[in-house]
Amino acid sequence: MEKLTALSDKITSLIDNKRTLFTQLSDQIWEFAETRFEEFRSSDLLCEALEKEGFTIKKGIAGLETGFIASYGTGHPVIAILGEYDALAGLSQQAGSNNFEPIIQNGNGHGCGHNLLGVGSLSAAIAVKDYMKEHNLDGTVQYFGCPAEESGYGKTFMARDGYFKDVDAAFSWHPATINAVMNSTANAVIHAHFKFKGRSAHAGAAPHLGRSALDAVELMNVGVNYMREHMIDEARIHYAVTNTGGMAPNVVQADAEVTYLIRAPKPNQVKELYDRVVDCARGAALMTQTKVDYEIQGSCHNLIPNLTLEKVMHQHMQEIGAPNATERDINYAKTIYETLTDEEKAAAALQVGKQGASQLAERPIADFIAPFSEKETFMGGSTDVADVSWNVPTAQCVTSTWAFGTPFHTWQAVAQGKESYAHDAMLLAGKAIACTAVSVLESPELLENAKKELAERLDGETYTSLIPKELTPPSYKQKVN
Known part of the structure; x- marks a missing residue:
């Protein structure tokens, strides 16, 4: 426990010391709001930041013009940290507003928070690199720049082309309205x-x-x-x-x-x-x-959870603790909550129970870490993180970047993309991922158990991509130029 607490404190310090860098990067990607396969400025911005931090960059992987891998270190274990940065069409919205207020009519917007997702993962990769350097740890940390999660399936192209075959463990996260470690399957x-x-x-x-x-x-x-x-x-x-x-x-x-x-x-x-x-x-x-x-x-594919890694991630998230929202944060989040329909509020309440919903309706930023449950939940949607999870033990978390009840893919999510509480939650995810990644680097037994669990869950099945071999990602370079 003392070792885990010391690690959590160290990673927290490493990420907080570079907070300004991370928040600026996230806000810039929010401004770019580039849709699937066209994230040229977002991709270049992340590559530039990682290169300055000592990572080696390999661009254009799996035929993805905006996909890349940034690597630091040598040998195994190889830890993959997944970042996304694509926006959605038709969701242009003024930041910090509590009304539907497009910047550009029918323009793009980060309605799924991938400006936060990509940079939260980047903060984790940089913190792991800094920790490895300071403690002279063997292994490799890789940041996977993953374009086109919104129906483009960038990670699936990477998995099909074998980019995860030498990876030992993978981590990701997603913006949400609670702080929790995911234990979910998906379609x-x-x-x-x-x-x-x-x-x-x-x-x-x-x-x-x-x-x-x-x-x-x-x-x-x-x-x-x-x-x-x-x-x-x-x-x-x-x-x-x-x-x-x-x-x-x-x-x-x-x-x-x-x-x-x-x-x-x-x-x-x-x-x-x-x-x-x-x-x-x-x-x-x-x-x-x-x-x-x-x-x-x-x-x-369907998502394969990994309890072995998820329990460790939850332990670290508890040690780090949820960020403290300011009264200004709470007041703005409340104005967002009041824009929701009664049906949307009721759907959100089902996730946290009657008492929790009553509390969050008054203070609509989750300031707690949700208990971890070994009972798997099922998401009706789909994610290309799933194709990674078939190839390598994978764990994910969610953090409260948005006011309670905020639906995904809405103007309300876009409006909150630059808020200080969104930045805090983004960095909480980065800290939880970085701590878990370091735990894997320092514990061969943990990694062995995670791999054993994945093998048991697959029960002899092997990964074969559903994307035909002849299919290539679309090219937008000529269009952008």
Whole structure:
């Protein structure tokens, strides 16, 4: 216990001494607000900061123009710390406001807090490097610059191309409304796109000569909707029509497109559902005498938690303690909380119980570390951290960067992205990750147990990416230049 406390104190000091650097980096990335695969300025900014700290940078990994690995040290253990920095489209918002107030109409914004995520992880990597240097520790710490988490699946491309095969343990975190260590699984997902090609004609004068691609899209969607009765309860299928073929109703649409997200708890289950969705597309093409082309554009596996590492991370997080919010912080967070609907407040209350919800409604910044539970929870969503977790023992935490109840992917999350309590929570995550990483570096037994647990959970299964070998990440360099 004394050793753990000493480590926590040391890491806290190392990160707090560079607080100004970290908060400035986070705020700059908030300003950039670059979406998936286009995070050129954000990526360059992080690389520059890491290079100044003595890391060696390798850019363009796995064909990702904005992906990179920054390394310090040599040999094993190799610790990977995962950072994200992509924003979301349509969420431009003034910082520090409690009203919907876009900076640029339909512009981008960090509605998932990845400006904080990327820099919180960076703070951990730098602190581990400083600790290794001071204590002459063997091993390697690597910061993985991971683009396109928001539906681009950057980490999946990295995992598919073998970038985690020599890593011994991996760590990440995510902005949230509580401070806790995650012990969760999540759905596997396949993201697929379908393009239908028909034949144009005058819809009034000669409709019999046309073959409607839009009809095919609609029939495909109807077929998939009828599938819902005949798939497992945990599965999810959702779609968006991305090309309706035009705006003129008197023209038979020759082209139409639809994109799908198909989710299920296991990779083999999601692959089976994908094959059935493809059959619906083929059937729709047959019924409409159109042609269909389709491709998988991204995917990720289900998340594999690791109790061995999570318990150590929770211990360190308890030792560090939750940050103390100022009255100004509380007052602003309360104005954000009051923008939520009754339904959103009720959904948030379910996560913390009636008494906790009552307290957080009055002071809506969590100032406690939630108890750790060995009972796994299940997230209906998906994350490309999952593909890392199939390859290497992986642990994650969440911290209260946002006011209680703040929904992900909203203007309220963007508005809080530069707040001092968001910075505090970001650095709490960095400290918890850094402490756990050092514990792994100093304890071969801990690492051995974590690897043994992963092997037991996989039970003989091996990782095979759901992304086809021929698929490459999109290129935006020419567009940006």
